[in-house]
Amino acid sequence: MLEFAWWWVWLFAPLPIIIRWLVKPKQKTALAALRVPSLRPEASRLDTPVKSNTRLMLLASLIWLLLLAAAARPQWLGEPVSIPNEGREMMLAVDLSGSMKIDDMQLNGRQVNRLTMTKSVLFDFIQRRVGDRLGLILFADTAYVQAPLTYDRDTVSTLLSEAVIGLVGEQTAIGDAIGLAVKRFDAKDESNNVLILLTDGQNTAGNITPEQAKTLAMDKNVKVYTIGVGADQMLIQSFFGTRQVNPSQELDEDMLRDIAQSTGGEYFRARDVDELESIYATLDTLEPIKGETRKMRPLTALFYYPLAGALLLSFIWALSHLISSVFSNLRASVNKRVKL
DSSP states (O other), X not given: OEEETXXXXXXXXXXXXXXXXXXXXXXXXXXXXXXXXOXXXXXXXXXXXXXXXXXHHHHXXXXXXHHHHHXXXXXXEOOOEEXXXXXXXXXXXXXXXXXXXXXXXXXXXXXXXXXXXXXXXXXXXXXXXXXXEEEEEEESSSEEEEEEEESOHHHHHHHHHTOOTTTTOSSOOHHHHHHHHHHHHTTOOXXXXXXXXXXXXXXXXXXXXXXXXXXHHXXXXXXXXXXEEOOSOEEEXXXXXXXXXXXXXXXOHHHHHHHHHHTTXXXXXXXSHHHHHHHHHHHTTSOOEEOOOEXXXXXXXXTHHHHHHHHHHHHXXXXXXXXXXXXXXXXXXXXXXXXO
């Protein structure tokens, strides 16, 4: 089916007529007041300028209409084609509690905090999710949806990059994050709903306990993959010298492992960048789900046909005017020599 994407461009069709009507042509004063019939052959060509102007007007009008047709973006819409839609439904829950600012991670040879390392690796994971629907939940004292499930990976990455530690408090509401994710999945019929939860601590806040959240996830068939972030060893400088500490001693691995195993997911430990990257590589192998079939109508742009026609006619017009001028000059030169 042929259609014009910008059909309103055709409203400019009478524009040349309006301009010609508004701008009055100058009156020629050099015209003869009286024309006398003559038997000379040249007299039979008095109507030639009138015919020539008519042809030029028709040619100019055709060029103008062709330019309007090109500007209106003509396109051909084919028959609807069914496209199978396969992908994953994933919610990412990222911890923004105060402990995420501990500088116990190495990234490109420099010491960074846990959130910076998590963002760096998570960006690549998000960009590989072609065909998947992603959502983003941020949590600390409470949990909230930063990005609902969407195919727009760039938006999810941007919203993640804008997340800062302490944005919603200093504590850790793991139960609320899981409960909120389950609620976002509740309207979906697919059984392969996945929550990836990254945290470095234990549940210290929120209205839902981890045990209640686990029960909700099991009832709604939501698989929870938990990732414990943080190094096991870290050297710190103090008044008494350098000593080695465990910065992840507050991490509740038993709780995270129980939630993952009970919901059909898996628990991972990310002590450094390499471990976190390997975890995301494992998550890449999650079986995609078959969603609703989407319809698409193939679209073919046709603007170049009228545009090419307008350019060709313009070239012919300019070429004919040039040839006419050359022959007129030659004729005038020959007549001048004859008279001499």
